[in-house]
Amino acid sequence: xxxxxxxxxxxxxxxxxxxxxxxxxxxxxxxxxxxxxxxxxxxxxxxxxxxxxxxxxxxxxxxxxxxxxxxxxxxxxxxxxxxxxxxxxxxxxxxxxxxxxxxxxxxxxxxxxxxxxxxxxxxxxxxxxxxxxxxxxxxxxxxxxxxxxxxxxxxxxxxxxxxxxxxxxxxxxxxxxxxxxxxxxxxxxxxxxxxxxxxxxxxxxxxxxxxxxxxxxxxxxxxxxxxxxxxxxxxxxxxxxxxxxxxxxxxxxxxxxxxxxxxxxxxxxxxxxxxxxxxxxxxxxxxxxxxxxxxxxxxxxxxxxxxxxxxxxxxxxxxxxx
Amino acid sequence: xxxxxxxxxxxxxxxxxxxxxxxxxxxxxxxxxxxxxxxxxxxxxxxxxxxxxxxxxxxxxxxxxxxxxxxxxxxxxxxxxxxxxxxxxxxxxxxxxxxxxxxxxxxxxxxxxxxxxxxxxxxxxxxxxxxxxxxxxxxxxxxxxxxxxxxxxxxxxxxxxxxxxxxxxxxxxxxxxxxxxxxxxxxxxxxxxxxxxxxxxxxxxxxxxxxxxxxxxxxxxxxxxxxxxxxxxxxxxxxxxxxxxxxxxxxxxxxxxxxxxxxxxxxxxxxxxxxxxxxxxxxxxxxxxxxxxxxxxxxxxxxxxxxxxxxxxxxxxxxxxxxxxxxxxxxxxxxxxxxxxxxxxxxxxxxxxxxxxxxxxxxxxxxxxxxxxxxxxxxxxxxxxxxxxxxxxxxxxxxxxxxxxxxxxxxxxxxxxxxxxxxxxxxxxxxxxxxxxxxxxxxxxxxxxxxxxxxxxxxxxxxxxxxxxxxxxxxxxxxxxxxxxxxxxxxxxxxxxxxxxxxxxxxxxxxxxxxxxxxxxxxxxxxxxxxxxxxxxxxxxxxxxxxxxxxxxxxxxxxxxxxxx
Numbered sequence: 001x002x003x004x005x006x007x008x009x010x011x012x013x014x015x016x017x018x019x020x021x022x023x024x025x026x027x028x029x030x031x032x033x034x035x036x037x038x039x040x041x042x043x044x045x046x047x048x049x050x051x052x053x054x055x056x057x058x059x060x061x062x063x064x065x066x067x068x069x070x071x072x073x074x075x076x077x078x079x080x081x082x083x084x085x086x087x088x089x090x091x092x093x094x095x096x097x098x099x100x101x102x103x104x105x106x107x108x109x110x111x112x113x114x115x116x117x118x119x120x121x122x123x124x125x126x127x128x129x130x131x132x133x134x135x136x137x138x139x140x141x142x143x144x145x146x147x148x149x150x151x152x153x154x155x156x157x158x159x160x161x162x163x164x165x166x167x168x169x170x171x172x173x174x175x176x177x178x179x180x181x182x183x184x185x186x187x188x189x190x191x192x193x194x195x196x197x198x199x200x201x202x203x204x205x206x207x208x209x210x211x212x213x214x215x216x217x218x219x220x221x222x223x224x225x226x227x228x229x230x231x232x233x234x235x236x237x238x239x240x241x242x243x244x245x246x247x248x249x250x251x252x253x254x255x256x257x258x259x260x261x262x263x264x265x266x267x268x269x270x271x272x273x274x275x276x277x278x279x280x281x282x283x284x285x286x287x288x289x290x291x292x293x294x295x296x297x298x299x300x301x302x303x304x305x306x307x308x309x310x311x312x313x314x315x316x317x318x319x320x321x322x
Numbered sequence: 323x324x325x326x327x328x329x330x331x332x333x334x335x336x337x338x339x340x341x342x343x344x345x346x347x348x349x350x351x352x353x354x355x356x357x358x359x360x361x362x363x364x365x366x367x368x369x370x371x372x373x374x375x376x377x378x379x380x381x382x383x384x385x386x387x388x389x390x391x392x393x394x395x396x397x398x399x400x401x402x403x404x405x406x407x408x409x410x411x412x413x414x415x416x417x418x419x420x421x422x423x424x425x426x427x428x429x430x431x432x433x434x435x436x437x438x439x440x441x442x443x444x445x446x447x448x449x450x451x452x453x454x455x456x457x458x459x460x461x462x463x464x465x466x467x468x469x470x471x472x473x474x475x476x477x478x479x480x481x482x483x484x485x486x487x488x489x490x491x492x493x494x495x496x497x498x499x500x501x502x503x504x505x506x507x508x509x510x511x512x513x514x515x516x517x518x519x520x521x522x523x524x525x526x527x528x529x530x531x532x533x534x535x536x537x538x539x540x541x542x543x544x545x546x547x548x549x550x551x552x553x554x555x556x557x558x559x560x561x562x563x564x565x566x567x568x569x570x571x572x573x574x575x576x577x578x579x580x581x582x583x584x585x586x587x588x589x590x591x592x593x594x595x596x597x598x599x600x601x602x603x604x605x606x607x608x609x610x611x612x613x614x615x616x617x618x619x620x621x622x623x624x625x626x627x628x629x630x631x632x633x634x635x636x637x638x639x640x641x642x643x644x645x646x647x648x649x650x651x652x653x654x655x656x657x658x659x660x661x662x663x664x665x666x667x668x669x670x671x672x673x674x675x676x677x678x679x680x681x682x683x684x685x686x687x688x689x690x691x692x693x694x695x696x697x698x699x700x701x702x703x704x705x706x707x708x709x710x711x712x713x714x715x716x717x718x719x720x721x722x723x724x725x726x727x728x729x730x731x732x733x734x735x736x737x738x739x740x741x742x743x744x745x746x747x748x749x750x751x752x753x754x755x756x757x758x759x760x761x762x763x764x765x766x767x768x769x770x771x772x773x774x775x776x777x778x779x780x781x782x783x784x785x786x787x788x789x790x791x792x793x794x795x796x797x798x799x800x801x802x803x804x805x806x807x808x809x810x811x812x813x814x815x816x817x818x819x820x821x822x823x824x825x826x827x828x829x830x831x832x833x834x835x836x837x838x839x840x841x842x843x844x845x846x847x848x849x850x851x852x853x854x855x856x857x858x859x860x861x862x863x864x865x866x867x868x869x870x871x872x873x874x875x876x877x878x879x880x881x882x883x884x885x886x887x
Contacts (some may be wrong), residue, residue: 240710
């Protein structure tokens with residue numbers, strides 16, 4: 001019984017591998033290049049590029065379960081998922097847990113349960129996630145037992161996107177109490193709850209061939225999250241961000257920052273020096289009136305265990321140290 | 323969703339479950355509670371999303387004594403968001419004593435108690451964006467707020483009560499996007515209610531007109547008038563018919579009576595011992611909300627002396643008199659033409675500027691040019707450019723001598739009235755006529771409170787208060803009724819002889835017409851009304867939701883019983 005975590009060097013992958021190892025499971029970290037941290041922990045690593053199918057047969061040798069945490073551009077996510085599924089079917093893998101995202105629901109608003117239709121005004125990322133889900137269902141028809149997880153916004157220690165970045169933007173008063181611009185629902189899910197759900201998805205027979213939303217119950221609105229997070233971070237008094245600031249951010253500031261991000265990415269230097277940008281799509285998210293419900297996961301995989309208050313405390317601990 | 327009323331055809335009948343007339347803090351707070359409720363709502367906004375002269379002109383009217391009451395087009399905004407487009411943002415709840423029957427105040431006593439409204443205050447506070455519902459100076463900020471001055475704790479007053487400040491939130495700008503998104507709410511912009519049509523005890527329709535000459539109606543199962551203290555009375559009175567010859571809800575001749583504002587002004591000379599460190603400014607809660615201490619007359623003292631509720635704050639000297647010697651105050655005084663009517667009225671007073679005057683104020687500025695420049699720069703930062711605004715001018719006076727900013731309850735008064743005047747608006751409907759009156763008790767409340775403070779301040783040994791009891795009335799009436807607080811014209815009462823609405827805010831004699839807003843307050847408290855207006859809208863929403871709920875519980879119980887049998 002060996003579990004291969006593909007995309008193990010990523011934020012969720014790392015945490016999942018660590019947890020599996022702590023539980024004494026036989027876990028293999030699937031990575032594109034050797035990772036020192038895993039080496040130090042004595043975790044077996046298999047080096048492969050899922051976009052190249054020829055590397056996968058050996059990667060899956062002796063593997064009974066796969067968790068697909070691979071992130072990347074839309075094309076690379078689709079290619080990787082297709083190749084991994086093919087290889088898993090061929091290798092006779094017993095369980096394939098696939099990380100999708102609530103991005104498959106696009107900008108749909110309202111109460112969004114596990115069986116809500118996907119595809120309403122999705123962006124390229126969401127569309128890629130939908131395409132990947134199709135591939136997973138096709139493999140399912142070929143006899144592979146699969147589980148699709150659709151986590152909401154994963155926060156907590158290690159979350160650059162929804163914890164680290166937000167903390168930096170709060171520190172510089174670029175975010176804060178946004179008033180009318182922050183009335184959307186901030187659908188968070190703690191990284192440890194995501195990891196716990198992934199492990200339950202590996203273990204529980206009744207999870208097979210189902211898709212699960214993963215989101216906290218009674219999620220706060222964005223203003224609440226920004227205010228509460230500022231408070232535990234010690235950024236007080238919370239700044240009320242004028243509407244014009246956010247317009248300047250998304251319409252003017254975001255453009256040079258995006259260019260800087262691309263250029264530093266290309267030259268491979270200085271990326272960390274570029275300040276975070278607030279893109280128009282991020283600003284739109286702050287006003288999205290969608291609440292994701294994870295009723296199926298609550299029953300089959302177990303409800304989230306990390307309280308909002310505890311999650312904030314851990315987040316501040318982690319973000320405050322950097 | 324948002325609809326321009328002028329896009330509708332004349333004669334249209336809009337059918338809905340709940341019609342709310344008026345889209346200020348009262349109407350918007352009420353409508354927000356129905357988002358996603360399944361109840362169909364029409365919210366009638368008598369104006370556009372911003373200021374509009376033609377809509378505003380419908381607020382014109384007469385004032386019996388212009389020295390005592392501001393023109394009816396001031397302090398009121400006929401637009402989405404209503405007068406929250408101009409409010410100062412000061413929030414504090416009513417006190418328990420405000421709801422009690424007090425033998426020494428004729429007309430006091432609500433048919434409900436403080437406990438009936440208390441559960442709704444925290445949510446109201448959140449809607450007003452005034453932060454946590456915490457009005458105790460010791461808990462409002464981390465570590466507690468600074469005292470006014472160490473050891474200065476006048477015994478008759480509670481100095482730990484605070485006021486908190488909204489941004490100030492314009493309810494229209496703030497909540498418009500949520501109303502626009504809601505599929506079960508239709509906001510009618512620029513639709514002007516001219517009549518409530520009723521037969522017997524049932525309000526059947528609201529007649530609406532547009533400025534481009536269309537007329538249509540909204541027929542609802544339940545109607546709520548949330549048009550403000552003056553306009554609500556005007557609409558009820560103007561809805562005269564054979565069945566309701568004196569207007570709707572007016573069988574007991576109560577509509578428009580007991581029109582209350584607050585008795586307010588700056589007075590007295592409170593001198594702290596030289597060198598005493600005095601703090602009379604704002605502190606900020608963790609979430610950025612500005613908080614400020616006030617001295618609130620204790621309820622047992624009110625009872626002992628048979629007077630109304632009153633609060634006082636330490637205040638900078640009056641602006642017009644250059645003797646205050648502060649450049650900042652002089653600069654603001656000279657900036658009068660650039661400051662809105664509502665703010666300038668109490669700051670500047672009615673005195674005319676003479677050249678000599680202007681010169682002396684000019685010298686004040688020249689005495690501390692850097693102080694003035696620094697102050698103005700900071701003002702631009704914390705007020706002009708800020709989304710959460712520094713609430714008011716705080717300037718430390720020279721020599722630790724303050725005046726007192728007083729805000730007192732006005733007791734019920736049958737002769738203080740909103741009536742229909744002789745003039746007509748463009749729709750041919752009678753304009754309002756306001757005849758605001760006060761009673762000797764109103765002045766007495768302030769005079770006695772000042773005397774108590776004089777005694778108590780001396781007892782602390784930290785400060786002394788000097789004031790002329792003979793001058794209290796003049797000081798409190800100098801600017802007339804406190805602007806913008808329009809209270810009591812459809813007061814809540816136990817019966818139609820003493821009130822217009824019952825404990826659920828339903829108009830007596832009707833079964834489906836309600837009032838939201840400060841018009842329902844039978845007494846005025848010391849508190850500014852907006853927070854309590856919102857709280858009462860939330861209470862009304864809870865009541866209406868129960869009314870709209872199909873009576874399913876009984877069916878279920880009987881079904882269960884049947885199954886068990």
